[in-house]
Amino acid sequence: MTNIGFVGVGNMGLGMAANLIKAGHAVTAYDLMSETLDKAVAVGCTRAASAGDAVDGSDALVTMLPSGLHVKDVYEKAVWEWARPGMVLMDCSTIDVQTARDVIATATSKQLLMVDAPVSGGTGGASSGTLTFMVGGSDAAFAKAQPILSAMGKAVIHAGGAGAGQAAKICNNMILGATMIATAEAFNLAIKLGLDPQVFYDISSKSSGQSWSMTTYCPVAGPVPAAPSNADYAGGFATALMLKDMKLSQEAASKSNVSTPITAQATALYQALTNLGGGGKDFSAIIKLLDGSFKNS
Numbered sequence: 391m392t393n394i395g396f397v398g399v400g401n402m403g404l405g406m407a408a409n410l411i412k413a414g415h416a417v418t419a420y421d422l423m424s425e426t427l428d429k430a431v432a433v434g435c436t437r438a439a440s441a442g443d444a445v446d447g448s449d450a451l452v453t454m455l456p457s458g459l460h461v462k463d464v465y466e467k468a469v470w471e472w473a474r475p476g477m478v479l480m481d482c483s484t485i486d487v488q489t490a491r492d493v494i495a496t497a498t499s500k501q502l503l504m505v506d507a508p509v510s511g512g513t514g515g516a517s518s519g520t521l522t523f524m525v526g527g528s529d530a531a532f533a534k535a536q537p538i539l540s541a542m543g544k545a546v547i548h549a550g551g552a553g554a555g556q557a558a559k560i561c562n563n564m565i566l567g568a569t570m571i572a573t574a575e576a577f578n579l580a581i582k583l584g585l586d587p588q589v590f591y592d593i594s595s596k597s598s599g600q601s602w603s604m605t606t607y608c609p610v611a612g613p614v615p616a617a618p619s620n621a622d623y624a625g626g627f628a629t630a631l632m633l634k635d636m637k638l639s640q641e642a643a644s645k646s647n648v649s650t651p652i653t654a655q656a657t658a659l660y661q662a663l664t665n666l667g668g669g670g671k672d673f674s675a676i677i678k679l680l681d682g683s684f685k686n687s
């Protein structure tokens with residue numbers, strides 16, 4: 391049993407904290423929103439009065455926050471003051487690579503072990519404990535973080551040094567974001583050319599056009615019954631979150647002088663869908679933007 395502090399128990403953090411408790415750990419949680427914190431207490435967490443209170447006395451810390459600015463803020467205002475030597479810090483938020491590296495460098499200078507450990511798997515994976523963790527940090531930090539992350543996920547992969555987890559996460563989501571748009575364009579054209587979408591799916595899902603975007607989140611309702619397209623694009627992976635990850639990838643590409651013309655265009659399309667009010671819809675709703683039928687409902 392490890393005493394774990396947990397800061398940020400929102401859509402993802404709640405299920406993750408619940409799985410730490412199920413695995414026998416003691417979790418002291420904090421969130422800015424008191425109703426959100428109530429839910430964490432209901433699954434067995436101890437209520438902390440502040441982020442510092444969640445860190446104080448803990449042997450490990452998990453943070454699951456919206457962006458790099460929030461992460462910087464929490465570490466500067468609470469963690470550095472209350473963390474004690476030997477503690478392992480795990481930031482599971484999706485943030486920019488540079489902030490991840492900066493925060494880990496500060497932790498290292500204070501003799502603290504820290505990893506960036508963003509996740510894939512969404513809220514379903516968070517509550518069922520089947521997330522994939524992409525971890526950046528030293529071997530020593532990874533060794534300490536791995537057993538705790540394993541209680542929340544099905545795979546914990548050491549991607550490399552500080553920031554490597556964030557790099558893997560945004561590069562993976564570049565592929566996801568772009569293949570969804572290519573898949574949506576292909577379905578729109580197939581339908582216009584008179585193909586039955588189910589027949590096109592049966593062919594392409596077994597041909598070289600196959601991808602996760604097609605076989606798990608098919609943007610046309612029907613072929614994949616569990617895909618968000620069957621529920622008017624509710625649930626799934628919100629367009630606003632896809633846009634956030636695509637923007638992080640473009641920022642990193644620009645800083646690294648890497649050309650990404652396809653994902654630059656994909657970012658603009660997710661921005662357009664968000665501007666029309668589609669930020670809360672699953673990102674496969676991009677098919678409705680492309681065929682001109684998107685309605686904000």
Ligand code: NAD
Pocket residue numbers: 397398399400401402403420421422423426441454455456457460463464482483484485509510511512513626627628631634
């Ligand atoms: P969320 O907004 O539901 O949760 C974040 C929580 O952090 C909120 O409850 C908020 O009140 C809290 N918070 C913000 N600032 C704080 C502070 N200073 N102190 C304490 N609490 C603070 O977001 P989420 O969907 O849980 O996502 C969390 C992270 O996980 C994001 O970085 C997101 O990109 C990433 N992620 C989300 C998903 C998903 O499907 N939701 C999937 C993969 C990765």
